[in-house]
Amino acid sequence: MLTLLQQPLCPLSRFVRLILAEYDIDARLVEERFWERREEFLILNPAGTIPVLIADGIPPVPGAAIIAEFIEETRPVDEGVNGLLPMESGGRVEVRRLASWFNDKFHAEVSGPLVTERVFKRHMTLEQGGGPPDTASLRAARHNIRYHLAYIGWLARSRNWLAGDRLSLADLAAAAHLSSVDYLGDVPWNEDEAARVWYARVKSRPSFRPLLNETLAGIPPAKHYADLDF
Amino acid sequence: MLTLLQQPLCPLSRFVRLILAEYDIDARLVEERFWERREEFLILNPAGTIPVLIADGIPPVPGAAIIAEFIEETRPVDEGVNGLLPMESGGRVEVRRLASWFNDKFHAEVSGPLVTERVFKRHMTLEQGGGPPDTASLRAARHNIRYHLAYIGWLARSRNWLAGDRLSLADLAAAAHLSSVDYLGDVPWNEDEAARVWYARVKSRPSFRPLLNETLAGIPPAKHYADLDF
Structure with missing residues (x-):
């Protein structure tokens, strides 16, 4: 295991x-x-x-x-299951580009600072970098998320899934990062309808349920967090 | 092409x-x-x-x-040429781990700040982030390189190449980042003999020659930069 x-x-x-x-x-x-x-x-x-x-x-x-x-x-290759990384070179490039966009860029500009400041720092001692959240860092992250959400919306309007015709690592990366930020109530969903509809599709997948059922001690999720119709 | x-x-x-x-x-x-x-x-x-x-x-x-x-x-698979990423899972993990160590961590802590402060900023306008080098950033990078060099030395003492028996993406990543820093004269080679000997081996490969022959206008390389016996 x-x-x-x-x-x-x-x-x-x-x-x-x-x-x-x-x-x-x-x-x-x-x-x-x-x-x-x-x-x-x-x-x-x-x-x-x-x-x-x-x-x-x-x-x-x-x-x-x-x-x-x-x-x-x-992974064991199962005939009924599509891979999350396509077979052809061009598709692989686009999926990896977008997965890195979220795991590196979005993480550096939005989800990393928000989760560090609002969650991890609560548990850290001063020597480990703990203390009250840095408000400048929170403000920057809440500003940055808006252009990322617009980018997701633009991708979602031009394609079936973020990297193309099929669900891929790109969708899972984007949705994973958004889910952490959404738990904290920091996603301005009203700003992009296409991004919201795309996220609702990913959120309703069975793979997402364990994330939605998770609640942290002392940090309740935003009210709509587990709601599939938010 | x-x-x-x-x-x-x-x-x-x-x-x-x-x-x-x-x-x-x-x-x-x-x-x-x-x-x-x-x-x-x-x-x-x-x-x-x-x-x-x-x-x-x-x-x-x-x-x-x-x-x-x-x-x-x-890449066209040529019988005489070994790949830079091994075939077995364990080897792939170790090569990717070390390539990411240099491309992400070493870049964030050492080579990125040094090259940005000492080279890129010369060409930038103030709006683009230009200006004189930030001395705190240079000092931090010059401090950080010492533990990275010790890590390279430790790997080089325990293995033939950094990630195992064969030259791999890990060696090329480490050597690429060191070469940029070495151009600027900021690698304290006297601190780790094993790291120095390993770098001399990579540096003497034909693939390295174009990098060693490159000189930037206005920024001459460190005296030993192109020297294979430094």
Whole structure:
């Protein structure tokens, strides 16, 4: 059985959980307080970041993008199940470009700061970087999300799914990051109808249910968070 | 023919150039002043970053990691040439982990700040983020490189190449980033003999020669930069 070292509201961890759920692969979820920099954890991933996937017979797999490639390359190929990364080169480029857009760019500009400031910092000591949320950082993230939402809306209006005809890693990455931000009530859904409709489609997939049922102690989700008709 | 939009001292661009040279794939190099955010360039890569690889019949390929995967998946397989990404899962994980270590972590902590502050900012207007180098940023990068060099040395002492028995994307990524920093004279080679010996091996490969022969107007390389016996 696989083990995923993760945090419930970490968008990169959620991306991996969605991939595993889409492929119906079981994994044990273990919360890792990566900010504590446990020695045993740093041996598994010297970079000190989550998520990390532990599988038998191979080194620990660190990072959303590398885990996604690993799962794609090793999943049992089932005739009824479409892969989340297309077969042709052009399609692979576009899916990887958009997955990286969300896992790297959106994470740096929006979901990373919001989750760090509003969630992770509560658990950190001052030496670990804890303290009250940095309001300038929150303000920047809430400003930045608007152009990302417009970009998602533009993609959703021109294609069936974000990277093309089929659901792919691009949709799961975008939806994972939005789900963390939406839990915190920071997605201005009224700004882009096409983005909202696309998110409602991803949100209603069975793979999404575990994320919607998750509630953190002391941080209740936004009222509409688990609502499929928001 | 492929086209690579790049900057001569950008370590991520150098990583791609090394891969192409190892596989003996020709590409036209075009300098992109990405900080000018040309409209035509943003159409090719909305993220506004370099490198971007342009190939016929597929969308533009943005970013070092995605370009590396693309080249691996589409290169003509030649019997005499070993791939830079191993075939087995465990090896792929380790190569991708280390390539990301250098392309993401080392870039964020060392090579990105050094090249931005000392090279790119010279060409930028104030609105584009130009101005004199930020000394705090340079100091932090020069401090951070020391633990990275120790990590490279530790890997080089325990393995033949950084990720295992064979030259891989991990070596090219590490060497590409070090080469940019070395051009600027900011690698403290005397701190780790194993790292230095490993770098000398990569540096003496034919794929490295074009990088060593490159000189930027107004920014002469460190004296030992092109020296194979430094």
